[in-house]
Structure formats: C-alpha cells, structure tokens
Amino acid sequence: MEEIREDAYVDVEFILGNDNYKVKHSLYDNSLISFELNDQLISGKIINYSSYEKKYFVQKADQTKAYLIYKYHDCLKKSSGFPDINALIIMMTNVMFFTEERKFIFWDEYLTKNIISKYFMDPQQYLLYEKAQQLVKKCDSNLRLKTYEMSFIKKYLGGVPTATSVPRESKYSLEDLNEAKRRVENYEKEISFYEKELARIEAEKIENRIQYENINRQISEVEKIWYKSIFPDQYQSSFNRYVPIILDNKCPFCGNQHDFHIKVDRCFFCNSELAVKKDINLNELEIKRKNLEIGRQKIEATFRTLNSEYLKKKQAYTDVKKLNNEAQSKFIEIKDEFSARDNAEYDKWKKLELEKEELTVELENAIENERKMACEMDIHISVIFNEYARVFTKYASSFFGENNVVKLELVGNKEERLFKFVLNGKSRKSFFDLSESQRIFVDLSFRLSLLEFFHNNSYFICETPDSTLDILFEDNAVKTFDNYIRTQNMLFLSANARNSNLINKLLNIYSVSHQNYNIVNLIELSSLAVANKEAFDSLEIYKFFK
Incomplete structure (x- = not known):
C-alpha cells in the first residue's frame, strides 16, 4: 500500500x-x-x-x-x-517454497522424517512408531535412575544392606508419620489450586489486554473521523501525531501522566478556540466516543482487579510453597527415622532390586516392539521408495548430467537419516560434501520429486538460484525445471532485475513451442524503477514481453 x-x-x-x-x-x-x-x-x-x-x-x-x-x-x-493443519503448513512452507534463505530439507533429519511420515506411510502408523521410540527412551531413563538410586544407597550404607533382627528406637510414632504425610498432601492440594488460579487469571489478563487494544483502536478511529470532519488539515495532522499517547493520558512532549480534558472546539495543546465547522452534526460520534471511553474504563478497572487478585494469590502461593517445603522436610525426617526400625534398609533394598528387574523386562519388551515396528516401517516404505527413487533420479540426473551416476538409497532404521544421496558411488552424508550449486539442486530434486510423485497438478515457488549457479550447470538446471513443468505442474520463478541465463533459456523453450507462460513485470510498480527506466533497457527478458 x-x-x-x-x-x-x-x-x-x-x-x-x-x-x-x-x-x-x-x-x-x-x-x-x-x-x-x-x-x-x-x-x-x-x-x-x-x-x-x-x-x-x-x-x-x-x-x-x-x-x-x-x-x-x-x-x-x-x-x-492431511491429519492436521500444522502438517499441511509444514508441507507448504518446507517443500513447496524455496526462498533466498536456502533452507535445505534433504539433510534435515527432523523435517525429512516428518515429511516421510506424511507421504510414505500412514500417519497414524508413524505416530505409533514414534510413541514406541519414546517408550524405549522412557524405560531406559527409568532403569538408569533406579540403578543410580541403588548405587547411591549402597555407597551411603557402605555396602549392600543385610537382614537384621535388632530393632531400632524412634522418637516418632506411626501417628506422627501419618499426620506429617497428611499435612504435605493438603499443602500440595493448595499449591495445585493456586497454580490453576494463577493460570486462569493470566489468561484473563491477556484477553483483557486484547480487548483494551481493540477498543483503543476503535476510539482512535472515531477521533480521526471526528476531527477530520470539523477541523482544518493542519490541526488534524498534529492531532493524529499525538493522539495515541494522549488517549493513554500521557503528555506527548514530556511523557508524564496527565489527565487531558479535550473539548471539541478547543485546541488540545493551547486550549484556544478553533474554527469548527458549525454545520457538522457530532452527536452520534460523540455518543459513540463516550460509550467507547466508558468501555475502556471498565476494561481498565477489570485489569486492575485481575492484577490485584493475581498479586494476592501469587503471595498466597509463595507462602504455601514455603510451608510445604517445611512440611516436606519434617515428613522426610520422620519417615527416615521411623523406617530405620527393624529391617527397613534391607526390605527397601530388596524392593529396589525387584523394581529394577521389572524395569529391565519392560525395557527389553519396549526395545523388541520398537525393532519390530521399525522393520515393518522399512518394509512399508521400501515398497513405495523404489518407485519414488526413480522420479528423484530423473531430476537429479538431469542436473548432474549423463557423465555422473546419481542414486538415492533407503537407509531405514540403521542410521538417524532415512535417505542417502550417492554420487558416483560415494555417499554424500551432508551438504558440505557438495558444491553450492549441487547441494541446491539435490534439495530441489527432493522437493520436485515429492510434488510430482504424490500430487497431480502441483506448483513450486522458487527464488531463482542463478546468482549462485555455476555456468557449467546452467543448461542442466533448465532441464531440471523443464522436467517438472512437462509433468503438468506449474513453476513460479522470481528474479531480480538482472540478466538471468537460466530464466532466458527456460523461456526460450516455451516461446519457440508457443506454449503458455506469464511474466509479471514488477518493475512497472516501482517508482524508483520507473524513474530510471533506461537502466533496464538492456535486460534480455524484455523481449519476451512483446
């Protein structure tokens, strides 16, 4: 605009x-x-x-x-x-758009797995596999914690505890232990209550600020219409400059709080009488402005009430947390001394051993289930992958040329990456193993092949990579894009105002065959470009406008 x-x-x-x-x-x-x-x-x-x-x-x-x-x-x-809107957004922003940022998705483990889960297999099946992986990590973590706990106890006691028949005295009774436990439970209920209340108030404060911003904007709009209708432009422009801070009851010059009493026929700054257009009916606008102002005051009052309530409950929450910490310490003290009677250490150790055995079995079962699902996933993906790899190879080969052998391999569950790009028999594990032009078009081959293989009449938007393209690859780059267009897809290329061999060669193909193409000349919309029009006369692309 x-x-x-x-x-x-x-x-x-x-x-x-x-x-x-x-x-x-x-x-x-x-x-x-x-x-x-x-x-x-x-x-x-x-x-x-x-x-x-x-x-x-x-x-x-x-x-x-x-x-x-x-x-x-x-x-x-x-x-x-798609299973959810976020999956669609990820696909559109990470597959269908290749911007100046040059974000490579082929070597991005997270994005690649995300895309594979949406394209190569049932999303629900992949979700179950991810949950199986998470369960393995959870079981492994629980087993490590249990092992650490047993090692700590063993070190603290100076060895593995043994059974003994010698009872130990304690100054606390079972009633003391139960009472200390009840006190902790009550405090934790209070803490949970205050946490929910604080979250509720915080959400209401956010909604209140949104309402406050909206009503401020409405007041500003009414003020603009009002003053634009009755006052000369010179005054209107000055008022527009300072009206936002005036509406917040602040001085627009020093920033101090100030209660402005603005009158329609008086200047807001010097209070002198203004040449008001007397034939303008301001009643309706005045009523609307006052109603909005009353609404804003109510919103502000509500915010102050919410803020006061938040501070009180925040203090109460802090106090309860402190009391709970004290109660926790007392409960642990009573529990430790009370449990020291009879064979408490030995019984606890045996219980830990049993828990460790159960966790070990649980981890083994989780690993076996994850391996089984991984094999099923590899088999499912490999069925589709072979056909998909053929399309990928078509694009990659068109760029690298006939003298180079390109291949896409399915790694499966053996490594973190699921795909591997091989050039002339050598695996390129990262984009650092390729030149800048090569890494761009390997990534583009991945994107274009996804769009062609899984979609009909798709489109791809690309910031033209001609500024970083080796001259040796220009013709091959044209072939790559031409392959995509010829499979009934639409290609959008954007470029700066400069001679681009890539775009010119691509346009030549379709101008000779009289096929449809459109060029949007954004130079005509630029005031700077129009003023320097002769600077663009040398652009070869201009011949395609005729």
Whole structure:
C-alpha cells in the first residue's frame, strides 16, 4: 500500500483436492475477512491471526471452534487429506517454497522424517512408531535412575544392606508419620489450586489486554473521523501525531501522566478556540466516543482487579510453597527415622532390586516392539521408495548430467537419516560434501520429486538460484525445471532485475513451442524503477514481453 488503508484486502481463489476456495484476507490487520467453500459462504467470528494464535495456544480446542480461522483451517485439513493443519503448513512452507534463505530439507533429519511420515506411510502408523521410540527412551531413563538410586544407597550404607533382627528406637510414632504425610498432601492440594488460579487469571489478563487494544483502536478511529470532519488539515495532522499517547493520558512532549480534558472546539495543546465547522452534526460520534471511553474504563478497572487478585494469590502461593517445603522436610525426617526400625534398609533394598528387574523386562519388551515396528516401517516404505527413487533420479540426473551416476538409497532404521544421496558411488552424508550449486539442486530434486510423485497438478515457488549457479550447470538446471513443468505442474520463478541465463533459456523453450507462460513485470510498480527506466533497457527478458 502506498498509504495505509483500513479497507485494503486481497482475494485469493484456489482449488485444493476437489474443493474450490474463495478467500478474502485483510492487508490492514492480518485477519481472515471471509471465505467460500464450493460457492458456499462460511460464517464465523472474525479475528486477526495474532489474536487467534494466542487463544489457540492458551485455550482448549472447543473454545476456538467459533472463529472463522478455525473453520478455514479445518476445511483446508479435510480438503488436503492431511491429519492436521500444522502438517499441511509444514508441507507448504518446507517443500513447496524455496526462498533466498536456502533452507535445505534433504539433510534435515527432523523435517525429512516428518515429511516421510506424511507421504510414505500412514500417519497414524508413524505416530505409533514414534510413541514406541519414546517408550524405549522412557524405560531406559527409568532403569538408569533406579540403578543410580541403588548405587547411591549402597555407597551411603557402605555396602549392600543385610537382614537384621535388632530393632531400632524412634522418637516418632506411626501417628506422627501419618499426620506429617497428611499435612504435605493438603499443602500440595493448595499449591495445585493456586497454580490453576494463577493460570486462569493470566489468561484473563491477556484477553483483557486484547480487548483494551481493540477498543483503543476503535476510539482512535472515531477521533480521526471526528476531527477530520470539523477541523482544518493542519490541526488534524498534529492531532493524529499525538493522539495515541494522549488517549493513554500521557503528555506527548514530556511523557508524564496527565489527565487531558479535550473539548471539541478547543485546541488540545493551547486550549484556544478553533474554527469548527458549525454545520457538522457530532452527536452520534460523540455518543459513540463516550460509550467507547466508558468501555475502556471498565476494561481498565477489570485489569486492575485481575492484577490485584493475581498479586494476592501469587503471595498466597509463595507462602504455601514455603510451608510445604517445611512440611516436606519434617515428613522426610520422620519417615527416615521411623523406617530405620527393624529391617527397613534391607526390605527397601530388596524392593529396589525387584523394581529394577521389572524395569529391565519392560525395557527389553519396549526395545523388541520398537525393532519390530521399525522393520515393518522399512518394509512399508521400501515398497513405495523404489518407485519414488526413480522420479528423484530423473531430476537429479538431469542436473548432474549423463557423465555422473546419481542414486538415492533407503537407509531405514540403521542410521538417524532415512535417505542417502550417492554420487558416483560415494555417499554424500551432508551438504558440505557438495558444491553450492549441487547441494541446491539435490534439495530441489527432493522437493520436485515429492510434488510430482504424490500430487497431480502441483506448483513450486522458487527464488531463482542463478546468482549462485555455476555456468557449467546452467543448461542442466533448465532441464531440471523443464522436467517438472512437462509433468503438468506449474513453476513460479522470481528474479531480480538482472540478466538471468537460466530464466532466458527456460523461456526460450516455451516461446519457440508457443506454449503458455506469464511474466509479471514488477518493475512497472516501482517508482524508483520507473524513474530510471533506461537502466533496464538492456535486460534480455524484455523481449519476451512483446
């Protein structure tokens, strides 16, 4: 926008799966204004994305279902076939876009596994496998902790405890132990209560601040309309500059708190009378402004109440925590002395040995289950992988050329990585094993082959890598992109205002065969470029505009 406009928006129409979408987004406050699914208008509460994300992460899912953004995401999820909207977002941002950032996903273990779980196998099956892996780690951790605990006790006692028939005296009774335990349990209930209350108040404070920002914006909008209607532009521009801080009752010059009493016909700074347009009816605006101001005062009062309540409960929470620590110490003291009677150390040691045996069996079962699932996953992936690797090789070979042998291998569960790229018989374990041009097009081959193999009529957006492309690879790079286009896909290339051999050669292919291509000349939208138009006359791409 050349100047900020509140009514600025963008319309987007697209097809996802078998569904047609018409979506309108605000360019002013980044909100979803409306969307149609198969020509049916979907209704819902409108909110900007920032506010929605705050609600999405602090509230339960059921509390966000009324919002239009939630309904939009839910429809996208169903149309795409992905298990959740976040999976779709990851796919679009990490596969379909190759930006100036040059983020390589082929060597990114987390992203690769995430993509494989969405494409090469049933997502639920992969989720179960991940849970099996997590269970192995959990069991292993529990066994290590138990072993450490036994080692500590053994060191403390000077050896493995043995059974003894000699009882030990204790100054505490069983009633003392039970009472100390009850006291700890009561304090922990109080701590849990205060933690929930503090979380609730914090969430209400966040919502209150959102409401406060919204009503401030509404007041500012009313003020702008008001003063723009009745005062000369010179005064209006000055008022607009200082109105945000004035609305917060602060001096716009020194920043100190100040209670402004603004009158319509008086200057907010010097209080002198202004040349007000007498024929303007301000009653409606005045009523709206006062109602909004009253609303803001109520919101502020609510925030002060919430803040006061938060501080009181925070102090109470701190006090209970302190009392609980003291009670815990006393309980441990009584428990340690009370349990020292008879064969307490020996009995405890035997119990630990039994627990360790159970944890060992649990770990062995978890490892066996994880291995079984890993083998099943390797078999399932390998069925699809062989066909997929053929498509990947097509793209990689078109870039590296006929004199080089490229291969994609399935590593499976043997290493952290699931795929391995092999060039002329040598495994390239990281992108450091390749030149800059090679690593870019290995990654692009991975992306393009995913889109071609698993989708029909897909599209790919790429920041043209010609500035880092070796001249030896230019023709091969053109072949790589041409392969993608010829399989009924759409390619978007962006480039700076410079001669690009890659783009020119690609355009030549389609201009000679009279096939469709479009060029968006963004230079025409740049005031700087228009003023220096002669600087672009030498661009070879200009011949394709004719």
